[in-house]
Amino acid sequence: MPSNVPTTFHELMSQCRHTAVHLEMRDSYAVDYEKGPFAEWRQGFRHDPSDRASWWRPWLDLVEETVSRGVTVRRARIVSEPVSEYTRFLFDGTFTNIAAGEQVRWLPRRQASAIALPGNDFWLFDDRFVRWNHFTGEGASAGPEDTEDPAAVKLCATAFEAVWARATPHDQYRIH
Template identity: 50%
Template sequence: MSSIPEFGELLAGAERSAVHLEMRDSYFSNPRFEAWKQGHRADWDDRPSWWRSFHQQIADAVERGVRIRRARIISEPVSEYIRWEHYVTRANVEAGELVRWLPRHRTADLLVPGCDFWIFDDRLIRVHHFSGDGDWESKELREDPSIVQMSSAAFETIWERATPHDEYEVK
């Protein structure tokens, strides 16, 4: 497809579910990660200081009945980037997202997709492509039912095995 809708548009069109699989130990750097590395911590009591438009999009979708789940496959011990992601995931959870963590060593017997993705309503998959150092490269949108079903099945298997965010301890 030549024109791929932005995430917010896809989420706004979701009616029942949105699932996200992340499998990298680091992604492109950003100012919030860099600040965290310098010792900056969120003031969780000051919601406007950390609440972003992404969190509002999640909250709006959850309010209209969309179940949003994110599973992260991670190496242990975790990278500095994953340590930061675990810390800031509190914002995702407060927006209404369900998040789970699965150590990579517990996936040896699973068939795992090669790319991160979002699946909306079990009918549409947005695949994300990154370079080896975690820089964003591209995205693609697929509606092929066999690809969506295969990716959904993989996500569900990962989700069942993964540890809920509030129970996972960063190692």
């Protein structure tokens, strides 16, 4: 990635050459109980795995494009157990991420206690650029923060790999 920092997530993914890893550590993100995908899921909607066109969103297109260039895209989720309703929602829809080419693993929070973790969720691109994801107490985005600081990059890379090594692949994880 060039040293001029991309401003959009699409630019970050487009400029990524080798790896893009994402660590999620919250049990919910901007839950809207009245409308949107989470509300629809709560009312019984489920994506039909055989109807790819109905769930192929811009995010999944971007992942597929990134993976097709040879970039490995991995996502690890640290979750409390028993899992939150929102985590169940994420779990039910993760097959779409897998179909796009993401690798996804789940780590029960109890198994993460001895891992030094950064204070915020993040994306790490090519082991050299971090995009922190800041959230409000209610889970709404509070805006990203970018850094190429070597200490931050090392912390994120080390934390992600430790989580990944302990985590269970999506197809083997069972919701508790």
